[in-house]
Amino acid sequence: MDTTDLTTAPAGSKTIATTTKTVLREAGIGIALIALIIVFSFTPHFLSSSNVTNILTQVTINLVLSIGMTFVILIGGIDLSVGSVLSFCAVVAGTVMTLPGLDPAVAVFLATISAIVAGIGFGLLNGLISAWWAIPSFIVTLGTLNIARGAALQVTNASTIYSFPAAFNAFGSQTFYGIPLLFLIALVLVAIGWFVLTKTVFGRVLYGIGNNEEAARLAGHNVFFYKVAAFTICGVLVGIGAIIYMARLNIASPIIGIGFELNAIAAVIIGGTSLSGGRGSVVGTLLGACIIGVLANGLILLGLSDFMRQMITGFVIILAVILDKYRERLTKA
Amino acid sequence: MKFAHLIAASILVGTLAMPAASFAADKPVVGLVMKSLANEFFKNMLEGAKAHEAKRGDYTLKAVGMQSETDVETQINAIESFITQKVDAIVVAPSDSRALVPPIKRAVDAGITVVNFDVALDDKAKEEAGLKLAFVGPDNREGAKMAGDALAKKLGAGAKVVIIEGNPGADNAAQRKLGFMDSVAAGKLDLLDSRTAHWETEEANTVFSNMLTAHPDIQGVMAANDSMVLGVVKAIEAAGKTGKIEVVGFDNIPAVQPLLKEKKLLATVDQFGQLMAANAIDKALGVVAGGKPLEGWVKTDIKLVTSDDVK
Numbered sequence: 146m147d148t149t150d151l152t153t154a155p156a157g158s159k160t161i162a163t164t165t166k167t168v169l170r171e172a173g174i175g176i177a178l179i180a181l182i183i184v185f186s187f188t189p190h191f192l193s194s195s196n197v198t199n200i201l202t203q204v205t206i207n208l209v210l211s212i213g214m215t216f217v218i219l220i221g222g223i224d225l226s227v228g229s230v231l232s233f234c235a236v237v238a239g240t241v242m243t244l245p246g247l248d249p250a251v252a253v254f255l256a257t258i259s260a261i262v263a264g265i266g267f268g269l270l271n272g273l274i275s276a277w278w279a280i281p282s283f284i285v286t287l288g289t290l291n292i293a294r295g296a297a298l299q300v301t302n303a304s305t306i307y308s309f310p311a312a313f314n315a316f317g318s319q320t321f322y323g324i325p326l327l328f329l330i331a332l333v334l335v336a337i338g339w340f341v342l343t344k345t346v347f348g349r350v351l352y353g354i355g356n357n358e359e360a361a362r363l364a365g366h367n368v369f370f371y372k373v374a375a376f377t378i379c380g381v382l383v384g385i386g387a388i389i390y391m392a393r394l395n396i397a398s399p400i401i402g403i404g405f406e407l408n409a410i411a412a413v414i415i416g417g418t419s420l421s422g423g424r425g426s427v428v429g430t431l432l433g434a435c436i437i438g439v440l441a442n443g444l445i446l447l448g449l450s451d452f453m454r455q456m457i458t459g460f461v462i463i464l465a466v467i468l469d470k471y472r473e474r475l476t477k478a
Numbered sequence: 479m480k481f482a483h484l485i486a487a488s489i490l491v492g493t494l495a496m497p498a499a500s501f502a503a504d505k506p507v508v509g510l511v512m513k514s515l516a517n518e519f520f521k522n523m524l525e526g527a528k529a530h531e532a533k534r535g536d537y538t539l540k541a542v543g544m545q546s547e548t549d550v551e552t553q554i555n556a557i558e559s560f561i562t563q564k565v566d567a568i569v570v571a572p573s574d575s576r577a578l579v580p581p582i583k584r585a586v587d588a589g590i591t592v593v594n595f596d597v598a599l600d601d602k603a604k605e606e607a608g609l610k611l612a613f614v615g616p617d618n619r620e621g622a623k624m625a626g627d628a629l630a631k632k633l634g635a636g637a638k639v640v641i642i643e644g645n646p647g648a649d650n651a652a653q654r655k656l657g658f659m660d661s662v663a664a665g666k667l668d669l670l671d672s673r674t675a676h677w678e679t680e681e682a683n684t685v686f687s688n689m690l691t692a693h694p695d696i697q698g699v700m701a702a703n704d705s706m707v708l709g710v711v712k713a714i715e716a717a718g719k720t721g722k723i724e725v726v727g728f729d730n731i732p733a734v735q736p737l738l739k740e741k742k743l744l745a746t747v748d749q750f751g752q753l754m755a756a757n758a759i760d761k762a763l764g765v766v767a768g769g770k771p772l773e774g775w776v777k778t779d780i781k782l783v784t785s786d787d788v789k
Contacts, residue, residue, distance in 0.1 A: 203687065
């Protein structure tokens with residue numbers, strides 16, 4: 146609710162001081178990640194190349210969803226529907242991919258397009274409804290969470306779709322020098338997200354809306370358009386996330402993705418993006434998703450019980466938000 | 479205020495609908511209370527029950543499902559509305575083995591024949607409520623032991639194995655874990671780790687990959703359901719250990735049939751879910767027709783499924 150000078154600043158006029166602040170903010174999260182890695186590196190196997198491959202594989206889906214979630218949270222919104230929409234996109238794509246008589250390459254291509262289109266559909270729905278009637282996106286996406294889940298169950302009659310083309314299955318486990326191909330795709334998406342948010346007018350306006358919607362409106366920006374755009378971008382990423390899920394696990398089912406929205410929100414928040422909007426970055430989100438992934442992996446290698454693991458993950462989320470409060474004060478001073 | 483209206487309205491609808499129901503040539507009415515129909519297992523079970531209704535033709539089936547696995551409220555409401563409708567029998571797969579005891583007691587007191595299937599009600603809760611009720615269902619512990627024994631036979635004594643558990647707190651998850659533990663003891667297996675993946679494919683993939691990193695010498699995996707088997711098998715493929723790690727599962731879902739055929743899955747257990755509700759309905763109708771009341775645990779069929787069973 147505090148207005149900083151950033152709100153009305155035109156694109157490209159960032160001072161050296163604010164750049165330093167941004168770097169400091171992300172460095173903080175980076176240090177946390179490195180500290181975590183150092184702690185876990187004392188357990189055997191943690192730094193082995195196959196374990197690094199595992200962690201990166203396990204981080205990928207959450208990372209892709211978190212990039213989209215960053216856009217939505219930056220404008221002060223939230224998207225609770227991503228897990229259900231992922232499931233809907235996956236069953237649509239799975240249905241297309243297993244259509245009889247299609248050439249495997251054509252089937253995979255059409256499936257990918259249909260997953261993204263389905264994601265865009267739900268993104269538009271979320272954006273249009275929340276922006277047009279000025280309904281909190283929390284409520285709207287709670288509704289679409291149920292719509293998407295119900296639709297996924299309806300389309301499949303609650304059954305699991307499996308047996309995708311062998312080439313698609315192989316693509317999902319491809320690695321380059323130990324780095325999973327799917328993770329590299331996610332990294333490209335992070336780079337695109339970073340570019341859009343920091344190097345384009347479009348991105349700066351999104352920050353502006355998150356900081357002070359009214360000021361952005363008075364500055365002549367079409368706030369309605371930007372809000373719908375943010376949710377639609379999130380939808381595109383959910384569609385891509387669905388294809389990545391299918392490539393990794395070789396199934397599509399209407400009951401997958403339950404709770405994925407919470408992991409994505411956690412990654413964004415741990416990554417230093419403010420829940421009230423206007424502050425944060427996709428690079429932070431990348432680090433946040435890695436922290437969650439490293440924690441889940443390291444705690445199993447340490448041999449901690451499932452219940453302890455769940456508790457520690459909870460503590461880390463709270464700790465991240467508290468640290469963020471201090472960082473905010475520090476960088477403002 | 480609004481709520482009172484709603485309740486009044488639903489009671490009114492219930493009483494209005496009742497004469498119409500009993501009008502239908504005096505066929506007995508069976509109320510079926512199911513778990514989440516989003517779960518393929520229960521959806522198939524419901525379809526099996528509907529086919530059974532059409533085949534027998536001498537009773538009317540009314541089925542209610544839940545939104546999610548833990549939606550206890552819907553089940554309680556369903557039983558209460560069945561009591562109001564004065565159905566002849568209620569066949570229930572409880573989502574919670576304690577919370578469902580009081581409404582079931584009310585149904586029994588109202589003279590309705592109740593059959594408990596799939597998951598057994600808690601003995602202590604039944605005793606406290608003064609409820610005597612038989613259970614019709616498979617022995618999950620025995621089934622898990624069949625799968626575990628198949629693994630032990632294949633690998634031999636001393637083999638290093640892990641367990642992927644179902645939801646902590648769920649009765650069938652606990653029973654299956656006990657069954658696997660029985661096999662570990664009987665086959666002298668070396669149990670390295672046991673963790674939950676909450677019945678889920680993606681989580682099982684993640685959890686098992688991490689277990690495999692911690693214990694690269696794992697030789698066998700016992701997963702408490704087949705959805706988790708899908709994730710485990712993908713993790714084995716990703717680690718390049720196909721053929722070096724044997725997997726057993728539970729449920730015999732369609733998606734694992736190719737895995738059985740390719741011998742990526744050693745064995746799974748079929749508890750004939752599709753017939754489970756239908757069997758319980760048969761038992762209930764037997765009592766309604768004047769048969770002897772059921773007692774204790776009426777065990778239903780379970781079968782070990784291997785690649786030999788897949789054509």
